[in-house]
Amino acid sequence: MKLTENTIFITGGTSGIGRALAEAFHQLGNKVIIGGRRKNLLDEVTTANPGMESIEFDVSDLASIEAAAATIIAKYPSLNVLVNNAGIMPFDDAAGKIDDVVSRKILDTNLLGPIRLSSALVEHLKSQPRATIIHNTSVLAYVPLAVTAVYSASKAGLHSYAMSQRFMLRDTSVRVQEIAPPWVDTDLVKKSGDPRAMPLDAFIKETMAKLAGDDEEVIVDVIKPMRANPGPGEHALVNGFNEALIADPIPM
Structure with a gap:
Protein backbone atom coordinates (compact mmCIF):
# COMPACT_ATOMS: atom_id res chain seq x y z
CA MET A 1 0.00 0.00 0.00
CA LYS A 2 0.98 3.61 -0.33
CA LEU A 3 1.96 4.78 3.16
CA THR A 4 1.13 8.47 2.67
CA GLU A 5 -1.84 10.63 1.62
CA ASN A 6 -4.37 8.33 3.24
CA GLY A 13 -6.19 2.28 18.52
CA THR A 14 -5.75 3.14 22.20
CA SER A 15 -2.99 0.69 23.10
CA GLY A 16 -0.46 -1.85 21.88
CA ILE A 17 -0.11 -2.54 18.19
CA GLY A 18 -3.16 -0.41 17.30
CA ARG A 19 -1.84 2.71 18.94
CA ALA A 20 1.66 2.14 17.57
CA LEU A 21 0.34 1.72 14.03
CA ALA A 22 -1.85 4.81 14.41
CA GLU A 23 1.12 6.89 15.55
CA ALA A 24 3.37 5.53 12.80
CA PHE A 25 0.83 6.44 10.11
CA HIS A 26 0.16 9.80 11.80
CA GLN A 27 3.86 10.65 11.75
CA LEU A 28 3.89 10.07 8.00
CA GLY A 29 1.27 12.80 7.56
CA ASN A 30 -1.81 10.62 7.07
CA LYS A 31 -5.20 11.58 8.49
CA VAL A 32 -5.70 9.00 11.25
CA ILE A 33 -8.91 8.25 13.13
CA ILE A 34 -8.80 5.74 15.97
CA GLY A 35 -11.75 3.81 17.31
CA GLY A 36 -12.34 2.25 20.71
CA ARG A 37 -14.74 1.78 23.60
CA ARG A 38 -13.10 3.97 26.25
CA LYS A 39 -13.33 7.71 25.64
CA ASN A 40 -10.69 8.56 28.24
CA LEU A 41 -8.12 6.43 26.42
CA LEU A 42 -9.15 7.78 23.02
CA ASP A 43 -8.69 11.31 24.36
CA GLU A 44 -5.31 10.40 25.83
CA VAL A 45 -4.01 9.19 22.46
CA THR A 46 -5.41 12.07 20.40
CA THR A 47 -4.07 14.62 22.91
CA ALA A 48 -0.64 13.07 22.59
CA ASN A 49 -0.91 13.19 18.78
CA PRO A 50 -2.36 16.56 17.69
CA GLY A 51 -4.41 16.20 14.53
CA MET A 52 -5.39 12.60 15.20
CA GLU A 53 -9.12 12.11 15.79
CA SER A 54 -11.26 9.43 17.38
CA ILE A 55 -14.65 7.73 17.35
CA GLU A 56 -16.06 6.00 20.40
CA PHE A 57 -17.66 2.68 19.46
CA ASP A 58 -17.81 -1.02 20.35
CA VAL A 59 -16.53 -3.35 17.65
CA SER A 60 -18.36 -6.28 19.25
CA ASP A 61 -21.78 -4.62 18.81
CA LEU A 62 -23.47 -4.48 15.40
CA ALA A 63 -25.53 -1.36 16.10
CA SER A 64 -22.43 0.47 17.34
CA ILE A 65 -20.51 -0.58 14.23
CA GLU A 66 -23.22 0.63 11.89
CA ALA A 67 -23.50 3.98 13.68
CA ALA A 68 -19.72 4.44 13.63
CA ALA A 69 -19.51 3.55 9.94
CA ALA A 70 -22.19 6.12 9.07
CA THR A 71 -20.33 8.77 11.08
CA ILE A 72 -17.00 7.94 9.46
CA ILE A 73 -18.38 8.09 5.92
CA ALA A 74 -20.12 11.40 6.59
CA LYS A 75 -17.28 13.06 8.47
CA TYR A 76 -14.31 11.61 6.59
CA PRO A 77 -15.39 11.12 2.95
CA SER A 78 -11.77 10.59 1.89
CA LEU A 79 -11.49 7.44 4.04
CA ASN A 80 -9.55 4.89 2.03
CA VAL A 81 -7.87 2.63 4.60
CA LEU A 82 -9.49 0.43 7.25
CA VAL A 83 -7.29 -1.32 9.80
CA ASN A 84 -9.20 -4.03 11.66
CA ASN A 85 -6.93 -4.25 14.68
CA ALA A 86 -9.14 -4.52 17.78
CA GLY A 87 -8.93 -7.84 19.59
CA ILE A 88 -9.11 -9.56 22.96
CA MET A 89 -7.20 -12.64 24.14
CA PRO A 90 -8.62 -14.37 27.23
CA PHE A 91 -7.05 -17.70 28.17
CA ASP A 92 -9.27 -20.80 28.26
CA ILE A 98 -15.54 -23.18 28.07
CA ASP A 99 -17.18 -19.97 29.26
CA ASP A 100 -19.83 -19.26 26.63
CA VAL A 101 -20.13 -15.55 27.43
CA VAL A 102 -16.38 -15.03 27.10
CA SER A 103 -16.20 -17.11 23.92
CA ARG A 104 -18.98 -15.12 22.29
CA LYS A 105 -17.21 -11.88 23.22
CA ILE A 106 -13.98 -13.15 21.62
CA LEU A 107 -15.75 -14.11 18.39
CA ASP A 108 -17.84 -10.92 18.29
CA THR A 109 -14.71 -8.80 18.75
CA ASN A 110 -12.03 -10.68 16.83
CA LEU A 111 -13.97 -12.22 13.96
CA LEU A 112 -17.44 -10.77 13.52
CA GLY A 113 -16.21 -7.26 14.34
CA PRO A 114 -13.85 -7.05 11.35
CA ILE A 115 -16.38 -8.79 9.10
CA ARG A 116 -19.18 -6.41 10.09
CA LEU A 117 -17.04 -3.26 9.91
CA SER A 118 -15.58 -4.23 6.52
CA SER A 119 -19.11 -4.90 5.29
CA ALA A 120 -20.31 -1.51 6.53
CA LEU A 121 -17.48 0.39 4.83
CA VAL A 122 -16.61 -1.66 1.75
CA GLU A 123 -18.91 0.13 -0.72
CA HIS A 124 -17.43 3.45 0.35
CA LEU A 125 -13.91 2.04 0.01
CA LYS A 126 -14.69 0.74 -3.48
CA SER A 127 -15.60 4.28 -4.51
CA GLN A 128 -12.05 5.49 -3.78
CA PRO A 129 -9.34 5.49 -6.47
CA ARG A 130 -7.20 3.30 -4.17
CA ALA A 131 -8.12 1.70 -0.87
CA THR A 132 -6.82 -0.93 1.52
CA ILE A 133 -8.35 -3.16 4.18
CA ILE A 134 -5.79 -4.44 6.68
CA HIS A 135 -6.73 -7.31 8.97
CA ASN A 136 -4.60 -7.87 12.06
CA THR A 137 -4.67 -11.62 12.68
CA SER A 138 -1.89 -13.50 14.49
CA VAL A 139 0.77 -16.15 14.07
CA LEU A 140 -1.74 -18.20 16.09
CA ALA A 141 -3.91 -18.28 12.97
CA TYR A 142 -1.33 -20.74 11.63
CA VAL A 143 -0.12 -22.41 14.84
CA PRO A 144 -2.80 -22.37 17.57
CA LEU A 145 -1.86 -21.76 21.18
CA ALA A 146 -3.79 -24.42 23.07
CA VAL A 147 -4.38 -22.30 26.18
CA THR A 148 -6.09 -19.65 24.03
CA ALA A 149 -8.06 -22.05 21.87
CA VAL A 150 -11.01 -19.77 21.09
CA TYR A 151 -8.75 -16.77 20.40
CA SER A 152 -6.57 -18.87 18.08
CA ALA A 153 -9.67 -20.12 16.26
CA SER A 154 -10.97 -16.56 15.87
CA LYS A 155 -7.72 -15.50 14.22
CA ALA A 156 -7.67 -18.55 11.96
CA GLY A 157 -11.22 -17.62 10.95
CA LEU A 158 -10.21 -14.02 10.18
CA HIS A 159 -7.24 -15.24 8.12
CA SER A 160 -9.62 -17.40 6.08
CA TYR A 161 -12.07 -14.51 5.67
CA ALA A 162 -9.27 -12.18 4.52
CA MET A 163 -8.33 -14.62 1.75
CA ARG A 170 -9.71 -8.58 -6.92
CA ASP A 171 -11.28 -6.48 -9.69
CA THR A 172 -11.88 -3.38 -7.54
CA SER A 173 -9.70 -0.56 -6.23
CA VAL A 174 -9.58 -2.21 -2.78
CA ARG A 175 -6.63 -4.31 -1.73
CA VAL A 176 -6.65 -6.61 1.29
CA GLN A 177 -3.52 -7.07 3.38
CA GLU A 178 -3.08 -9.16 6.49
CA ILE A 179 -0.75 -8.50 9.40
CA ALA A 180 0.03 -11.61 11.46
CA PRO A 181 2.02 -10.58 14.54
CA PRO A 182 4.14 -12.93 16.59
CA TRP A 183 4.07 -12.59 20.35
CA VAL A 184 4.66 -8.84 20.72
CA ASP A 185 5.41 -7.33 24.11
CA THR A 186 2.13 -5.49 24.71
CA ASP A 187 -0.70 -5.67 27.23
CA LEU A 188 -2.74 -8.02 25.01
CA VAL A 189 -1.26 -10.83 27.12
CA LYS A 190 0.86 -9.15 29.75
CA LYS A 191 3.61 -6.67 28.99
CA SER A 192 6.51 -8.28 30.81
CA GLY A 193 9.73 -7.80 28.89
CA ASP A 194 9.83 -11.54 28.25
CA PRO A 195 12.72 -12.15 25.84
CA ARG A 196 10.54 -14.42 23.72
CA ALA A 197 8.25 -11.49 22.88
CA MET A 198 9.18 -9.16 20.01
CA PRO A 199 9.61 -5.55 21.16
CA LEU A 200 6.74 -3.39 19.92
CA ASP A 201 8.96 -0.79 18.27
CA ALA A 202 10.85 -3.46 16.31
CA PHE A 203 7.60 -5.06 15.19
CA ILE A 204 6.14 -1.75 14.00
CA LYS A 205 9.32 -0.76 12.16
CA GLU A 206 9.47 -4.03 10.22
CA THR A 207 5.72 -4.15 9.61
CA MET A 208 5.51 -0.59 8.28
CA ALA A 209 8.40 -1.26 5.91
CA LYS A 210 6.66 -4.36 4.57
CA LEU A 211 3.24 -2.71 4.33
CA ALA A 212 4.78 -0.38 1.76
CA GLY A 213 5.00 -3.31 -0.65
CA ASP A 214 2.29 -5.33 -2.34
CA ASP A 215 2.53 -8.44 -0.16
CA GLU A 216 -0.88 -9.89 0.65
CA GLU A 217 0.44 -11.14 3.97
CA VAL A 218 2.72 -8.85 5.94
CA ILE A 219 4.67 -11.05 8.32
CA VAL A 220 7.88 -10.28 10.18
CA ASP A 221 10.79 -12.55 9.38
CA VAL A 222 10.78 -14.31 12.74
CA ILE A 223 7.46 -16.07 12.06
CA LYS A 224 8.12 -17.21 8.48
CA PRO A 225 8.79 -20.81 9.56
CA MET A 226 5.49 -20.89 11.46
CA ARG A 227 3.62 -19.40 8.50
CA ALA A 228 4.89 -22.34 6.45
CA ASN A 229 3.23 -24.66 8.97
CA PRO A 230 0.23 -26.18 7.10
CA GLY A 231 1.10 -29.57 5.65
CA PRO A 249 4.56 -20.63 30.43
CA ILE A 250 3.49 -17.26 29.09
CA PRO A 251 2.96 -14.70 31.90
CA MET A 252 -0.75 -14.33 32.68
Whole structure:
Protein backbone atom coordinates (compact mmCIF):
# COMPACT_ATOMS: atom_id res chain seq x y z
CA MET A 1 0.00 0.00 0.00
CA LYS A 2 0.98 3.61 -0.33
CA LEU A 3 1.96 4.78 3.16
CA THR A 4 1.13 8.47 2.67
CA GLU A 5 -1.84 10.63 1.62
CA ASN A 6 -4.37 8.33 3.24
CA THR A 7 -7.36 8.72 5.54
CA ILE A 8 -7.13 5.77 7.90
CA PHE A 9 -9.53 4.32 10.47
CA ILE A 10 -7.88 2.00 13.01
CA THR A 11 -9.89 -0.01 15.52
CA GLY A 12 -8.40 -0.75 18.92
CA GLY A 13 -6.19 2.28 18.52
CA THR A 14 -5.75 3.14 22.20
CA SER A 15 -2.99 0.69 23.10
CA GLY A 16 -0.46 -1.85 21.88
CA ILE A 17 -0.11 -2.54 18.19
CA GLY A 18 -3.16 -0.41 17.30
CA ARG A 19 -1.84 2.71 18.94
CA ALA A 20 1.66 2.14 17.57
CA LEU A 21 0.34 1.72 14.03
CA ALA A 22 -1.85 4.81 14.41
CA GLU A 23 1.12 6.89 15.55
CA ALA A 24 3.37 5.53 12.80
CA PHE A 25 0.83 6.44 10.11
CA HIS A 26 0.16 9.80 11.80
CA GLN A 27 3.86 10.65 11.75
CA LEU A 28 3.89 10.07 8.00
CA GLY A 29 1.27 12.80 7.56
CA ASN A 30 -1.81 10.62 7.07
CA LYS A 31 -5.20 11.58 8.49
CA VAL A 32 -5.70 9.00 11.25
CA ILE A 33 -8.91 8.25 13.13
CA ILE A 34 -8.80 5.74 15.97
CA GLY A 35 -11.75 3.81 17.31
CA GLY A 36 -12.34 2.25 20.71
CA ARG A 37 -14.74 1.78 23.60
CA ARG A 38 -13.10 3.97 26.25
CA LYS A 39 -13.33 7.71 25.64
CA ASN A 40 -10.69 8.56 28.24
CA LEU A 41 -8.12 6.43 26.42
CA LEU A 42 -9.15 7.78 23.02
CA ASP A 43 -8.69 11.31 24.36
CA GLU A 44 -5.31 10.40 25.83
CA VAL A 45 -4.01 9.19 22.46
CA THR A 46 -5.41 12.07 20.40
CA THR A 47 -4.07 14.62 22.91
CA ALA A 48 -0.64 13.07 22.59
CA ASN A 49 -0.91 13.19 18.78
CA PRO A 50 -2.36 16.56 17.69
CA GLY A 51 -4.41 16.20 14.53
CA MET A 52 -5.39 12.60 15.20
CA GLU A 53 -9.12 12.11 15.79
CA SER A 54 -11.26 9.43 17.38
CA ILE A 55 -14.65 7.73 17.35
CA GLU A 56 -16.06 6.00 20.40
CA PHE A 57 -17.66 2.68 19.46
CA ASP A 58 -17.81 -1.02 20.35
CA VAL A 59 -16.53 -3.35 17.65
CA SER A 60 -18.36 -6.28 19.25
CA ASP A 61 -21.78 -4.62 18.81
CA LEU A 62 -23.47 -4.48 15.40
CA ALA A 63 -25.53 -1.36 16.10
CA SER A 64 -22.43 0.47 17.34
CA ILE A 65 -20.51 -0.58 14.23
CA GLU A 66 -23.22 0.63 11.89
CA ALA A 67 -23.50 3.98 13.68
CA ALA A 68 -19.72 4.44 13.63
CA ALA A 69 -19.51 3.55 9.94
CA ALA A 70 -22.19 6.12 9.07
CA THR A 71 -20.33 8.77 11.08
CA ILE A 72 -17.00 7.94 9.46
CA ILE A 73 -18.38 8.09 5.92
CA ALA A 74 -20.12 11.40 6.59
CA LYS A 75 -17.28 13.06 8.47
CA TYR A 76 -14.31 11.61 6.59
CA PRO A 77 -15.39 11.12 2.95
CA SER A 78 -11.77 10.59 1.89
CA LEU A 79 -11.49 7.44 4.04
CA ASN A 80 -9.55 4.89 2.03
CA VAL A 81 -7.87 2.63 4.60
CA LEU A 82 -9.49 0.43 7.25
CA VAL A 83 -7.29 -1.32 9.80
CA ASN A 84 -9.20 -4.03 11.66
CA ASN A 85 -6.93 -4.25 14.68
CA ALA A 86 -9.14 -4.52 17.78
CA GLY A 87 -8.93 -7.84 19.59
CA ILE A 88 -9.11 -9.56 22.96
CA MET A 89 -7.20 -12.64 24.14
CA PRO A 90 -8.62 -14.37 27.23
CA PHE A 91 -7.05 -17.70 28.17
CA ASP A 92 -9.27 -20.80 28.26
CA ASP A 93 -9.17 -24.58 28.71
CA ALA A 94 -10.36 -26.61 25.73
CA ALA A 95 -10.07 -29.74 27.92
CA GLY A 96 -12.72 -28.39 30.30
CA LYS A 97 -15.82 -26.22 30.32
CA ILE A 98 -15.54 -23.18 28.07
CA ASP A 99 -17.18 -19.97 29.26
CA ASP A 100 -19.83 -19.26 26.63
CA VAL A 101 -20.13 -15.55 27.43
CA VAL A 102 -16.38 -15.03 27.10
CA SER A 103 -16.20 -17.11 23.92
CA ARG A 104 -18.98 -15.12 22.29
CA LYS A 105 -17.21 -11.88 23.22
CA ILE A 106 -13.98 -13.15 21.62
CA LEU A 107 -15.75 -14.11 18.39
CA ASP A 108 -17.84 -10.92 18.29
CA THR A 109 -14.71 -8.80 18.75
CA ASN A 110 -12.03 -10.68 16.83
CA LEU A 111 -13.97 -12.22 13.96
CA LEU A 112 -17.44 -10.77 13.52
CA GLY A 113 -16.21 -7.26 14.34
CA PRO A 114 -13.85 -7.05 11.35
CA ILE A 115 -16.38 -8.79 9.10
CA ARG A 116 -19.18 -6.41 10.09
CA LEU A 117 -17.04 -3.26 9.91
CA SER A 118 -15.58 -4.23 6.52
CA SER A 119 -19.11 -4.90 5.29
CA ALA A 120 -20.31 -1.51 6.53
CA LEU A 121 -17.48 0.39 4.83
CA VAL A 122 -16.61 -1.66 1.75
CA GLU A 123 -18.91 0.13 -0.72
CA HIS A 124 -17.43 3.45 0.35
CA LEU A 125 -13.91 2.04 0.01
CA LYS A 126 -14.69 0.74 -3.48
CA SER A 127 -15.60 4.28 -4.51
CA GLN A 128 -12.05 5.49 -3.78
CA PRO A 129 -9.34 5.49 -6.47
CA ARG A 130 -7.20 3.30 -4.17
CA ALA A 131 -8.12 1.70 -0.87
CA THR A 132 -6.82 -0.93 1.52
CA ILE A 133 -8.35 -3.16 4.18
CA ILE A 134 -5.79 -4.44 6.68
CA HIS A 135 -6.73 -7.31 8.97
CA ASN A 136 -4.60 -7.87 12.06
CA THR A 137 -4.67 -11.62 12.68
CA SER A 138 -1.89 -13.50 14.49
CA VAL A 139 0.77 -16.15 14.07
CA LEU A 140 -1.74 -18.20 16.09
CA ALA A 141 -3.91 -18.28 12.97
CA TYR A 142 -1.33 -20.74 11.63
CA VAL A 143 -0.12 -22.41 14.84
CA PRO A 144 -2.80 -22.37 17.57
CA LEU A 145 -1.86 -21.76 21.18
CA ALA A 146 -3.79 -24.42 23.07
CA VAL A 147 -4.38 -22.30 26.18
CA THR A 148 -6.09 -19.65 24.03
CA ALA A 149 -8.06 -22.05 21.87
CA VAL A 150 -11.01 -19.77 21.09
CA TYR A 151 -8.75 -16.77 20.40
CA SER A 152 -6.57 -18.87 18.08
CA ALA A 153 -9.67 -20.12 16.26
CA SER A 154 -10.97 -16.56 15.87
CA LYS A 155 -7.72 -15.50 14.22
CA ALA A 156 -7.67 -18.55 11.96
CA GLY A 157 -11.22 -17.62 10.95
CA LEU A 158 -10.21 -14.02 10.18
CA HIS A 159 -7.24 -15.24 8.12
CA SER A 160 -9.62 -17.40 6.08
CA TYR A 161 -12.07 -14.51 5.67
CA ALA A 162 -9.27 -12.18 4.52
CA MET A 163 -8.33 -14.62 1.75
CA SER A 164 -11.92 -14.84 0.53
CA GLN A 165 -12.42 -11.08 0.76
CA ARG A 166 -9.19 -10.48 -1.15
CA PHE A 167 -10.36 -12.71 -3.97
CA MET A 168 -13.80 -11.15 -4.13
CA LEU A 169 -12.30 -7.64 -4.31
CA ARG A 170 -9.71 -8.58 -6.92
CA ASP A 171 -11.28 -6.48 -9.69
CA THR A 172 -11.88 -3.38 -7.54
CA SER A 173 -9.70 -0.56 -6.23
CA VAL A 174 -9.58 -2.21 -2.78
CA ARG A 175 -6.63 -4.31 -1.73
CA VAL A 176 -6.65 -6.61 1.29
CA GLN A 177 -3.52 -7.07 3.38
CA GLU A 178 -3.08 -9.16 6.49
CA ILE A 179 -0.75 -8.50 9.40
CA ALA A 180 0.03 -11.61 11.46
CA PRO A 181 2.02 -10.58 14.54
CA PRO A 182 4.14 -12.93 16.59
CA TRP A 183 4.07 -12.59 20.35
CA VAL A 184 4.66 -8.84 20.72
CA ASP A 185 5.41 -7.33 24.11
CA THR A 186 2.13 -5.49 24.71
CA ASP A 187 -0.70 -5.67 27.23
CA LEU A 188 -2.74 -8.02 25.01
CA VAL A 189 -1.26 -10.83 27.12
CA LYS A 190 0.86 -9.15 29.75
CA LYS A 191 3.61 -6.67 28.99
CA SER A 192 6.51 -8.28 30.81
CA GLY A 193 9.73 -7.80 28.89
CA ASP A 194 9.83 -11.54 28.25
CA PRO A 195 12.72 -12.15 25.84
CA ARG A 196 10.54 -14.42 23.72
CA ALA A 197 8.25 -11.49 22.88
CA MET A 198 9.18 -9.16 20.01
CA PRO A 199 9.61 -5.55 21.16
CA LEU A 200 6.74 -3.39 19.92
CA ASP A 201 8.96 -0.79 18.27
CA ALA A 202 10.85 -3.46 16.31
CA PHE A 203 7.60 -5.06 15.19
CA ILE A 204 6.14 -1.75 14.00
CA LYS A 205 9.32 -0.76 12.16
CA GLU A 206 9.47 -4.03 10.22
CA THR A 207 5.72 -4.15 9.61
CA MET A 208 5.51 -0.59 8.28
CA ALA A 209 8.40 -1.26 5.91
CA LYS A 210 6.66 -4.36 4.57
CA LEU A 211 3.24 -2.71 4.33
CA ALA A 212 4.78 -0.38 1.76
CA GLY A 213 5.00 -3.31 -0.65
CA ASP A 214 2.29 -5.33 -2.34
CA ASP A 215 2.53 -8.44 -0.16
CA GLU A 216 -0.88 -9.89 0.65
CA GLU A 217 0.44 -11.14 3.97
CA VAL A 218 2.72 -8.85 5.94
CA ILE A 219 4.67 -11.05 8.32
CA VAL A 220 7.88 -10.28 10.18
CA ASP A 221 10.79 -12.55 9.38
CA VAL A 222 10.78 -14.31 12.74
CA ILE A 223 7.46 -16.07 12.06
CA LYS A 224 8.12 -17.21 8.48
CA PRO A 225 8.79 -20.81 9.56
CA MET A 226 5.49 -20.89 11.46
CA ARG A 227 3.62 -19.40 8.50
CA ALA A 228 4.89 -22.34 6.45
CA ASN A 229 3.23 -24.66 8.97
CA PRO A 230 0.23 -26.18 7.10
CA GLY A 231 1.10 -29.57 5.65
CA PRO A 232 1.85 -33.14 6.69
CA GLY A 233 4.03 -31.99 9.60
CA GLU A 234 1.43 -29.60 11.02
CA HIS A 235 0.40 -31.63 14.06
CA ALA A 236 3.95 -32.28 15.21
CA LEU A 237 4.78 -28.58 14.92
CA VAL A 238 1.66 -27.50 16.84
CA ASN A 239 2.25 -30.07 19.57
CA GLY A 240 5.92 -29.12 19.92
CA PHE A 241 5.07 -25.42 20.05
CA ASN A 242 2.56 -25.94 22.85
CA GLU A 243 4.75 -28.35 24.81
CA ALA A 244 7.53 -25.73 24.81
CA LEU A 245 5.13 -23.14 26.21
CA ILE A 246 3.89 -25.54 28.89
CA ALA A 247 7.48 -26.02 29.97
CA ASP A 248 8.02 -22.23 30.09
CA PRO A 249 4.56 -20.63 30.43
CA ILE A 250 3.49 -17.26 29.09
CA PRO A 251 2.96 -14.70 31.90
CA MET A 252 -0.75 -14.33 32.68
